[in-house]
Amino acid sequence: MLKHFLGNNRLLSYFSLGILFSLLFAEIRYASPFAATWDQVDFALALDRYDLLAMQPHFPGYPYFVLGGMLVHAFVDNPAKALAIFNVLAMFSATIPIVFLVKKYHSTAVALFVSALCQSASYVMLIAGQPMSDGAALAVLWWYFWAIELARKRDAWWIQLLPLAFFSLLMGIRLSYAPFVVAILCLWYEDWKKHRNVRRIGCFLAAAVLFQLIWIIAVAAAEGSFQSFFKLALSFTSGHFEEWGGTAASDSQPLWERVIHFLFYNILWTGIACQNVILLFLYIVVWTVIWRARKSLLPRWILVSGFVYFLWALFAQNIEKPRHILPLVHLVLLYGWTCYIRNHMSLCIAGA
Template identity: 45%
Template sequence: MKNVKPSIIISLSLMFIIWMFLSQVTNLNSFASTYDQVDFALALERYDLLAMQPHFPGYPYFILGGYFVHLWVQDKAASLTVFNILLYTSAIIPMYKISRAHFSGAISLLVATLTYCSGFVVLMVNQPMSEGAAIAVLWWYVWSISVAWKKQSFWSQVNPLFLLSLLLGIRLSYLPFSIGVLFLLFKLWNIKQLPLKDMVPLGLLAVLFQLLWVSGVALTEGGFVGFMKLALSFTSGHFNEWGGAATSVDQSFFSRMYQLIIENIGWTGIGIRSFFLMSMFAVMFLYFIWSISWKRINSSYLFQLFTLLIVVYFLWVLFAQNVEKPRHIIPLISLGTFCLFSMVFSKWKTTFMISFSFLLLSVQAYQTTLLLKEQASELPATYQLGAYLENYKGPFVIYAWEESRVFTYLDTSFPHKEINTYSKFLHDQSYYKNKDILLTNSVLEGFRSQGVDLTDKVEVVEQFSSNSLFDPVYHHIILYRWKGRGTNSIPTTSY
């Protein structure tokens, strides 16, 4: 480390960790502005999968953690956010411990700090969604696999099986990370010659740990039959209708690749939409390319494990997740930046590189803090729409899509209906002859996808916008009126 004292590195790293933690807790996000967020928030009040509180598969460990926080924090959405923040902060420990296998204490803490302070990850942790808790448990899970390989005792091998159960009980879409356990068992069998018969108890324990949360959720639905019906219904929707998987949308492979790699991972996930920050990461990436040692990767268990996890999850996101929602790439950002910094410091522990790392931390922490403040204080577009409609003059009914779920959560006083098909809309709106018929752009887009020509049938009433970084789907809402219906005046209030 030449001229940089370890004590300085440790002190500055701890300062940035404290800075980021305080920025999170002092800018607590209490908005439940999307369908999924409302699902989670309402589950703290009444756990019911059939009522989508939350949606399948139930996320029991996430809801349980939020429930305990809710005993002290009144707001439901804020309770889930606090749980995310506390659990994510604990992930610094496994980040540090994994890095400690290769570096000194000071450099290990710096690598952990750089990973922990990743701007987009921090922003998503500060939302009432399960990703924040899941990424924290993922780090503990990865660390437990490394410990199991190092100690090679039965109980050390049990830990990753239990943590995998916690991980999937928080976020089932992290299922591809099960490959980590399979990789461990394969290595134990192939290199350490662990007999297959000795792996049977581990396999049984893995199943039992998963059954713990699956059985608990199934009991809330009256048994496994009801649970399986919900599972089949949800899976069908995810992969064939509304889930945004490669099988459910009319989008080319190259278009998905571009959106995932360039827009989601690069511009949003790494750069948090900042050219300056992207430039700094580009410098780091060039050092990464310069530092890469395929010989070391091939001989290092940890590098093999990280590479496998990243590749498998990347393919999962590409083909089975909604690329319109960048939050799905959180594990790629967190694991990827850890590998990036680890690789760079494996060769460049110079004064320049350490100083550059703290400059990167300064820029990232500053911009992330500003975004945290914006996320916590500025009304999401769905909230703006709700406030506008509360002041709408005259009788009306609004047809919406996922926005209607948010209106229910906010306990709005105006009539709203979730509508999906044009034929149903035409039939339903005929009952409201003396009311304005209002629709959101998401509804109209659905109608157009059904082949409906809406030319001269609607007129724009108002538009509402918020930061697409926080909500990539409903950050811009256009309110329309069905033409020829009603003459009520339009309020001039803007948001």
């Protein structure tokens, strides 16, 4: 039955689009109108008065996220709900780059189905429906990944600038996704092996800095000067890594307990299974099939950048806040469903 369902491109496309648009409608309808944490309160207040010194929001300012919230706020009176709806719209747009990435291994219809499976993940939907920057950042991360893959295939200079522009957008939404810069470094390494041109890499580096300066200069101007901005940066960084940030450096918990909590509670139980036994069992079945195949379908640069972020989230983020593992959840789901469907279809073909 599954073979015929996956093989019917028109039915599969309509089914997947139905899921995606139903999710969009439901998430907009039930987007959180409440600011339930101090961070969410700070973001909501920033829509009316953007002031880092007043912690509206805190450093680094999340300017692109706040700007997106302001645009939605013009149509939605509740600032918290406006931010949540911006997240939902951004996540819906991520369907496009996910489909383009999965099309390398499957038909467009199957790629759309995989995207729907990833987008419908309970924990991802839960976080995306809140007035925090995580949902919008995850969406831009997928556009960034798509731009990296496109730049690997085409040498046109403006194509090479796309990942740099999306990475700047990503940093202006959520700075903690900085470890994904590894994807750009992998891209430049491949470019160097192909062209052996120092000037070319230097131009790309200069362009990357200029793209980041767009939002940094804007936030610094809003604070009055670069001096004020960098004082805030040093103060926030020091507090995050040494005092209240919940990082490995400030945590008295043994390392082995931190690793177990991060892997099994944050990623597996909360992020993937959304603390649901049935979902946990389903994903265990899927991963059992994948383990038998033992073949990775994702590009190496995605796996490397995902691993680097894994280490960052484990050691440099607060593991008491599982939302920091959101990119890992989506990467695991994309990898799992892509491999599972390909393996299942291969078995069906072999048994036909």
